[in-house]
Amino acid sequence: MRIRAAEVTELRWRLAAPLRTSRGAIHERRGLALRLIAESGAAGLGEASPAAWVGAEDLEAARASLEEIAALCGAGAAWAERDLADVLGGRLTPAAAAALDGALLDLAARERGLAVADLLAASDAPARRAAASVAVSALLVEASEPAAAREAAARAAQGFATCKLKVGEPSPEADLRRIAAVSRALPPSARLRLDANRAWSAAEADRFFARLDASRVEFVEEPLADPVPAALAALRDRHGIPVALDESIASAAALEELAAARALDVVVVKGARLGGLRPAFRLARRARDLGLGVVVTDSLEGPIGMAAAIELAAALPERRRAVGLAGARLLESAVVPAWLRAARIALPCPRPSLPAGRTEGLDA
Ligand SMILES: [Mg+2]
Structure with missing residues (x-):
């Protein structure tokens, strides 16, 4: 497979509802799509929509990286994947590297008539196939207690067995009241994920953990x-409530250090932060070997990034936890195809395509 051209397309979407996080509210998402075209004429897509609010690179840094790829691939020569990787080395930002990795995998899968998830799974063990379907968690975005309770009940009725709440603002007391209201609205078997995005001092976290009814809490992130x-x-030792780490796991070395210190129970794996599906897959496999839980999520990306998260989760063997797709809840239905809004997603994912002449979004 040799690459003869690369195109960069701007993506820009207004959220259907603002996402309130302890780092502020997010009202719109901007990102970039990378389309690689092989000598065969086949094309592969990857997405770079960096989550700058949790420390990822900004959009302009990702754009500069992708334009470097486009310039190389547009210079007349056709590039083998390994040569492209050698020339670009470690210069790409993580989100741009993830877009390149995703587009290369998409292209390789198309040329071989396989699903991306099966290609990833086979990289682990040649005979292994990806899961046939993956469960998804529901992000709850309503701020008031009654609205959040109604939202939780509606998601449970749609089949979501896991819900996620952003916590850490406006106050731990308000968080605890909203968590209690949501808990009362959910069936007994439903699980709850809480994500503070680094909101608290050690003393504040201690008080929150001490007062939290953790009976249905999967983890606090x-x-x-x-x-x-x-x-x-x-914190883990004192309260016995599982702790997940997301933005703290920016590399394989960070995972090793934090695991050695017994600082976490669960790793939240995002391809966009770790430089792509393949490095994220390797990190997830290592986390499993260390005895940690693994949760795959998107980075509030568009449909290309969401599909990549599903593919990554499906490629992991056993003990598969629900995938977080914030984008599925928050992007308009004109952008997100219905199959990405489901509580369980069947594979293979139909890869979204870029509509010609538009930069506002993607169709299915
Ligand atoms: Mg998180």
Whole structure:
């Protein structure tokens, strides 16, 4: 497979409802799509929509990286994947590297008549196939207690067995009241994920954990503003509530350090932060070997990034947890195809295509 051209397309979407996080509210998403074209004429798509609010690169840095790829591929020569990787080396930003990795995998899968998830699964063990379907968690975005309870009940009725709440603002007391209201609205078997996005001091987190009814809590994600391993380990030891880390796991080395300190129970794996599906897959496999839980999520991306998250989760063997697709809840229905809004997604994912002449979004 040799690449003869690359195109970069701007993506820009207004959210259907603002996403309130402890890092502020997000009203719109901007990103970039990378389309690689092989000598055969086949095309592969990847997405770079960096989550700058949790420390990812900004959009302009990702754009500069993708334009470097486009310039190389448009210079007349056709590039083998390995040569492209050698020339670009470690210069790409993580989201741009993820877009390149995703587009290369998409292209390789198309040329071989396979699904991306099966290609990834086979990289682990040649005979292994990806899962036939993957469960998805529902992000709850309503701010008031009654509205959040209604939203939780509606998602449960749609078949979502796991819900996620952003916490950490406006106050731990308000969070606890909203969590209690949501818990009362959910069936007994439903699970709840809480994500503080590093909102609290160690003392604040301690008070929150002490007062939290954790009976249905799957984990609390990124509780500490200063996530030093010893402080996270102390929080886990004191309260026995599972801790997940997301933005703290920016590399394989970070995972090793935090796991050695017993600072976490669950790793939240995002391809856009880790440089693509293949590095994210390797990190998830390592986390499993370390005895940690693995949750795959998107980075509030468009349909290309969401499909990639589903493919990554499906490629992982056993003990598969619900995938987080924030984009499926928050982007308009004109952007997100109905199959990405379901509580369970069947594979293979039909890869979205870029509509000609538009930069407002993608169709299915
Ligand atoms: Mg998170």
